[in-house]
Amino acid sequence: MNLLLKEIRHNPLLWLLAFVPVVFAAHKLTPEAHTLLFVLSVLAIVPLAVLLSHATESVAVKTGDAVGGLLNATLGNLTELIIALAALRAGQYALVKASIAGAIVTNSLFMLGAAFLLGGLKHHVQEYNRGNARLQAGLLFLATIALLMPSAVSGADSTAGSAVTDKLSVGLSVLLIAAYGLGLLFTLKTHREFFGGADHADPGEVPWPMGLALTTLAGVTILVALVSEVFIESVQQAAVAFGMTPAFVGFVVVALVGAAAEMASAFAGARKNRLDLSVGIALGSSAQIALFVAPVLVLLSYVIGPAPMNLQFWPGAVIMMLIATMTVSLVTNSGRSAWFVGVLVLLVYLIFAMTLYLLPPRVL
Template sequence: MATIAKIQPKNLISIGLLVFIPIAIAAEKLEWGALTVFVLSAIAIVPLAIWLSTATEEIAVVLGPAIGGLLNAVFGNATELIIALVALKEGLVDIVKASITGSIIANLLLVMGLSMLLGGLRYKEQDFQPMVARVNGSTMTLAVIAIVLPATVITTSNVVEQSAINKLSIFVAIVLIAVYAFTLLFSLKTHSYLYDVSVVELEGNVSQDEAGEQGEHGKPNLWFWIGILLVATIGIAFVSEIFVGAVEEATKGLGLTPLFTGVILLPLVGGAAEYVTAVRVAIKNNMDLSVSVAMGSSLLVALLVAPILVLVGQVIGQPMDLNFNMFEVIAVIIAVVIANLISLDGRSNWLEGMLLLATYAILGAAFYFHPV
């Protein structure tokens, strides 16, 4: 997928948010209440996600576009994957499944909507490569089929054994991972020229203020950022344990269903870094990169994150299938269709951004009032 533009973590806001990590730990140890722990740990995950994203991007600058693109493709949604794995280990299968559809919907509607709206307010119209949008849209169609299929099998059959659904989900997961491997081959090797939308953005973001962290020839210090990548990953895994431990009780106290929690709340926490990146580069008139981040993140969730969760669930004794709630399926179809229609012409404006955001708001309200 496309390389993600660099987020500057060394600003007062990002550094200031790091203080919530020890506060969240203290809140859990001192038993300040599930809601307090939930909010504090959610805030604590955000700066860690930003550091993880930034470290990935800095390493990509050093290693070059091919390896760097692969690294971004693997680590692009690492925060969401870590949170989902922790939740799956705790047996919160319904929330994990909802978070998969929620991440797809949020990237296609919320992230693209905010990017087109804020970018369109600054520039009358913005252009991006329609070919990339078409390729991503076609691949997302396959992902939708994979999500629809198990639910359709159950709906159209009188009795379907759970073991059959599990086997179907495992087969589909393997196929999706294979498709993701082919999309990497397409985007990083055979048709890499279509995705070269961020090399200048990445290299141009290496500022003189970071000379202390860079090695010779003005390139980032590889080992420094590898260290940051490892520390951020471990930190996210640790804080996610606290976050997931409080999420069920906290959301019940707020009167929220597991469906709404997974579809709306979890993607907002796990995808914060990518959301900031997409909006920031859109404001800088790099809508190519913004669309690539939004659609690429959706593909990563559908083709890699979801299948990994299905396979890992079988291994750890928390079997998760791809039999999604029918309303989730309909919501994903709506998101994919609208995102494809708006992005096909390779141009965007603030009104299209508003349409995407309005769709997201309506779907969010529907999930809030959904009884299941």
């Protein structure tokens, strides 16, 4: 606990933790002040993301960057899953699908590109495990093909009703979950020797004890989930005040805030020349959302939702996910990175963001 208090005292960014109780109090006292709650929730999530980053790095020192990246992606996506479940219970399926597509695109383009840029500004050339990046890109491509099918069937045959799309979505969800489980077995068990990263850790770093790191991970994840619920409740109304469209909010704002914890870890790892951790977080998070979170939400909609949810996305969303997957496959093929590679990836993301901001789709 002393190490945690010392970290808070010496990191001015963590002083923003004072906004965590403030956002809960404001939500209780003035639940209709959506713009204020939006700003407070963002200010509260930032320091929580920093704490989660430090705790995850400490765990990664003990377990290796491959497991550390998977752990960070899982905990980060747990927050997004909780947010999506709340929207699912309310029947806000458009918001659920927008957040899924936005998270996949944001994690694979913005998070990866920014990590390449930040790491490249400090290190001339960085290397990472090409095999792990190519596997994650392959899993993303598989998921994109699966998400394309319901939209393609519906567009090609107008007689294919919602019943057919729902059945297809359930079958695809089972296949995607099975593929994700087999991918974990392949990378962490049967062929784990091919996916280990090089040790680039700073020898001057003193990681937290495992008990403190795991306790912090659990506690901060719960707090991030609670603050994120306040954020989701206020973001739609606050978006109107800031002139943002629903499409931009779903694909960009919600995805960026939901992935704040993962981004903090990915960026810190890149600056410390631990690019295997950064790549593992960015691509692992995208693959986990596409192969696990989205299918689980489809299956859970039959239990907690007012009606079944399918995997039929707005065509523009599928196109963006496909382009994002192709971009990731292209830039990670060499296993080496420099700052300009990150710039190129970020520009692809900015093209998407600008398009959504100026020309939102009619249907998400």
